Amino acid sequence: MNPRAHRLEVYEVVGETAEAVSLVFEIPAGLVSRFEYTPGQFLTVRVPSARTGSVARCYSLSSSPHCDDRLAVTIKRTPLGYASNWLCDNVTAGSLLTVLEPAGNFSPRAWNRDLLLCAAGSGITPVMSILKSALARGRGKITLVYANRDRASIIFARQLQQLVQRYPRRLTVLHWLESERGAPTAPGLATWMRPYRTWDIYLCGPPGFTLVAKRGLAQLRVSERVIRQEEYRSLTDNPFEPPTPASPIATGTLAPTAPPGVAGAAGDATVRVEIDGATHTLPWPRGKKLLDVLLDHGIDAPYVCRESACGTCVCRVARGRTRMLVNECLIDEELEMGLTLACQTLPESDDLHIAFDQ
Structure with a gap:
């Protein structure tokens, strides 16, 4: 087993929408330092599988280390998604899950800058962690552009409303709902984002949304190099299983290991x-x-x-x-x-x- 893998107890399961839940974890005293994290990071979760033994999936932390007592990930069902559906259907308070320690680098390095946060669907998860942390730690202004199918599918709808009421001078939330405006378009998003185009920009969501959002920012002459984007993708390796042995060299034997301080083959x-x-x-x-x-x-x-x-x-x-x-x-x-x-x-x-x- 990966030495960075640990069994954690689920403290609470919070229903966010009909399709999404947050899993709140209880961290044992001996593992607190191992599970220190920065906003925007994720946990990799081991999900049992009768066919393969297990599958590994990465889920962003929606909690903030600066204002939440326990860390939490938020999971949205995906059509035919084995892991997300298994977790939503089977995990309850008291369940034990094997997870890797926090990882990822979708995190601001300064908290006093103005932030434009763009998200769609479950892409709000790491963005929510960043948003709450920036409000708690920084002094800058924050605008969230958040796209969803309809009002019922808005994850963290109540939390966002409460945060706007608490920070009316610092936080603006703009909801793009397909049920009311149709699918997001580059010109439409550009109009919304224009006043904030010089701010630090963070983007997370399905590929279709991120492509349209980047096209909208390009219309505002925002360089793609300054956009921090978090991408979701399936893992090709299972970090809960031993790594694949090294490939053999041409002779059919494994490359020899040189002693410390000594180079291996010529040119190494x-x-x-x-x-x-x-x-x-x-x-x-x-x-x-x-x-x-x-x-x-x-x-x-x-x-x-x-x-x-x-x-x-x-x-x-x-x-x-x-x-x-x-x-x-x-x-x-x-x-x-x-x-x-x-x-x-x-x-x-x-x-x-x-x-x-x-």
Whole structure:
């Protein structure tokens, strides 16, 4: 079992709409530090499956560490979605679920800036965490543009109304309802977003909505580079199961492991990795991703999706040069800080120093 996986008791199940529930967790005293989180992060939940043993799904935290006593994820049923339907149908107060520690980087780095938050459907989940935290921690203004099918499908409708009443000078909520206005359009969203186009922008929702929202922002000449977007995707690997063994080399045997401090095959780089208070010196083959190197050496590196989308494996290049094959979650500012994704990173220097300290 993944050492970052823990059994948690569900403290409460809150019905948000006819199709969505929030699962509120009780965190044991010994795990409180493990489940510290930042707004916008998610939990990966193990869901039992008679066919495969289990499936893993990521659900965003809708609670705020700054104003909620317990952490919670919100889950909306999806048509033919095995995991979401199983959780909504079977989990009750007192149920035990296996989850990974919080992960993800869809989080503001400053709380006093003005925020434009754009969401549709269950995309409100991480956005709600950010919204509540910004109101509690910051002094900036916040506008939420939230699209749904109809009024009955608005997740957190009552909470949002209460927050507007509590922060009338700081919070504006604009509801786009398909039952009243039709599907969201780029020109329509651009009209709503125009007064806030210079604010920090966070976007989460189904692909159709995010595409239209980005087109609307493009009409306002907002660069896509400044938009922070959270994406939902299915995991190709199950982090609750052992990782797939390393692929054999051409001779049909596994590549040998060199002793610490000694390079492996000719041309390998050498990397010093700081993680969980320990330092490891390893050979790093030029064509092998850093995460795979760490897992092959039995090092418990954090990961979930292995596809560059979740940001769980983010680390810092303290010395040397690397390159990423794919990057779907780090923004320019983070790249300038030397951050990279272990699941997509290859070496370019001979000697490198990587720190998992984010």
